[in-house]
Every structure is written in structure tokens, then in C-alpha cells.
Amino acid sequence: MKNAGKTKKIIYIVVILVIAIASAAGVNFDKIFGELPESFISTDKTSEASFKIHFVDVGQGDCTLVTCNEATLLIDAGENGHETDVLNYLRSQGIEKLDYIVATHQHSDHIGGLPEVLDEFPTDNIIMPRLTKEQTPTNSTYTAFLKAVKASGAKVISAKPGLIYSLGNATFEILGPVTDDCEDINSMSAVTKITYGETSFLVTGDAEKDEEREIIENGADLDCDVLRVGHHGSSTSSSRDFLDAVTPEICVISCGADNDYGHPHKEIRERLPKYTDEIYRTDILGDIVMVSDGKTIDVSFENQ
Numbered sequence: 001m002k003n004a005g006k007t008k009k010i011i012y013i014v015v016i017l018v019i020a021i022a023s024a025a026g027v028n029f030d031k032i033f034g035e036l037p038e039s040f041i042s043t044d045k046t047s048e049a050s051f052k053i054h055f056v057d058v059g060q061g062d063c064t065l066v067t068c069n070e071a072t073l074l075i076d077a078g079e080n081g082h083e084t085d086v087l088n089y090l091r092s093q094g095i096e097k098l099d100y101i102v103a104t105h106q107h108s109d110h111i112g113g114l115p116e117v118l119d120e121f122p123t124d125n126i127i128m129p130r131l132t133k134e135q136t137p138t139n140s141t142y143t144a145f146l147k148a149v150k151a152s153g154a155k156v157i158s159a160k161p162g163l164i165y166s167l168g169n170a171t172f173e174i175l176g177p178v179t180d181d182c183e184d185i186n187s188m189s190a191v192t193k194i195t196y197g198e199t200s201f202l203v204t205g206d207a208e209k210d211e212e213r214e215i216i217e218n219g220a221d222l223d224c225d226v227l228r229v230g231h232h233g234s235s236t237s238s239s240r241d242f243l244d245a246v247t248p249e250i251c252v253i254s255c256g257a258d259n260d261y262g263h264p265h266k267e268i269r270e271r272l273p274k275y276t277d278e279i280y281r282t283d284i285l286g287d288i289v290m291v292s293d294g295k296t297i298d299v300s301f302e303n304q
């Protein structure tokens, strides 16, 4: 039996050597043998950089794309006028359809680009906060968004805590809004936590301190590695209690250069470094892309 084991081992080594030499010479084994035998395929499901989160630079607005295996999630699509940036970015990533869109809330810097996205990319599900009649905007941006949602045929899902979905080998969970009667639309933002292996990412839209408090009180597990900082770094968000619960190792602020709101505000620029010194801004770095192997996160920027 010992010899049989030894022979098997030698055969494996020879096969691996042949594959290595032939691969170096450009031979495509898939074409010769069909699919490679299972023993030669990595069974580590979190390898090969299958998880990516892209914080797309859309000026003063938000747009986050998450891809895992073949699954896709888009959270917001920037302001009116930045549609081309979003469409080009999705095309550059080879996106052909979207499994999920989360429209965090009804302000134009988040949903402005979604009609064009819905028009071009078949979309299965749209998750967004359900508004009362009093909360519902009547402006042309929101009307165009609703029209596009209807035309897309996508399933519309009301954002509420407890919703959990698979995204390839990753999952994402909706943590807010907790209540449905907040007068301020910002604090009706859909808050999304994405988990891949041991790594996690939190995207809060423009949720302000009152929604942050409600999510904490609702018992959500907010601990995350990466925080897309709420409301473009406004001092109306990112309360100390919320940051204490999240304990971010990396913060991303999505805002436009020299924006009219002064985002990110001084208080937040001073507060975040108490939690981490890895703070990245789209107005300075352009598109920010993170790749997770389920344990560690690599960050790269458009403007290196």
C-alpha cells in the first residue's frame, strides 16, 4: 500500500508539472480536456478576489457597487448629470444585469442616475424605503425614478430591518430604517450591511443621528470593518455612539470637490481619526475599490 501511495504521489507531481509547463507555454487545458478535474480547482470559495466593493466617484452624491461571484448589488447611482459616469463604470466592470438595487432614499444625489441605470441594466429587485404620502417628493427626479422602476418590471421591496439576501458567497442585510414615520427623508435611509467571510461593510445612505440611534436601539450588529460614512461626512451623522458600535477600521467619504455643503464637516474630519487613520475620500482619490478574500481587505484608488 505504501508503494501505491508513493506511485499516486509521483503521478500527481508529474501531472502538476506538465500543467505548469504547458500553462507557461500558453496551452489551454480547458480546451483540451474540458473542465479541469476537481482536485486541481481551488475549493477555497473566498479566493480569486471574488468579492469587490466599489465606491464610485460621482461628485457630490453616492454610488456603491458590490460584486461577488456573478451576483451584483448597486446602492444608489449619484446625482442627475452624473448618469454617464455610473453607466460607464458599470459597463467597465462587465455588469450585464443587477440582482439588487438599494435606493437608500429619495434625494436626487442618490437616485438621480437610477432611471438611466434601470433603462440599460435588467434589474431583478429594488429595495427602497416605503414613504407616507406626506413624505413622498413630488419633484421631477422622483417622478422619473418611479416611472423607471415601474417600467423595469423589477420586484419592489420595502426596506426594513431583518431582510437578508445572498449575494454570491456574500450576504447583505438591511438594518434600517427602523421607523416609518420620520419627517426627514435622510433618516428614512435604507442602511445596508454586507458581509463576506470575516469582512463586513456598512453603507448608511444619508441616515442622520436619530436613525443611527434607532438602529442601535433595535439591537443591530453594527460592528464592521469598513464604514461608508453617513451623509457625505455631514456633522448631522456619525454620532460617537454610532461610531463606537461600528468601530470602523476603514472609512470612506463620498463627496464632491469644493461642494456647497462643506462636506465632510470639520467635526467629522476630527472625529473619525479617533477610530482609524484609514480615511479615504472620493473627491480626492476618485473611485475607491476594495477587494476582500474573506479575511483581509485590499484598497486601491483611481488617483494613486
Ligand SMILES: [Zn+2]
Binding pocket: 061, 062, 107, 109, 110, 205, 206, 231, 232
Ligand atoms: Zn446625499
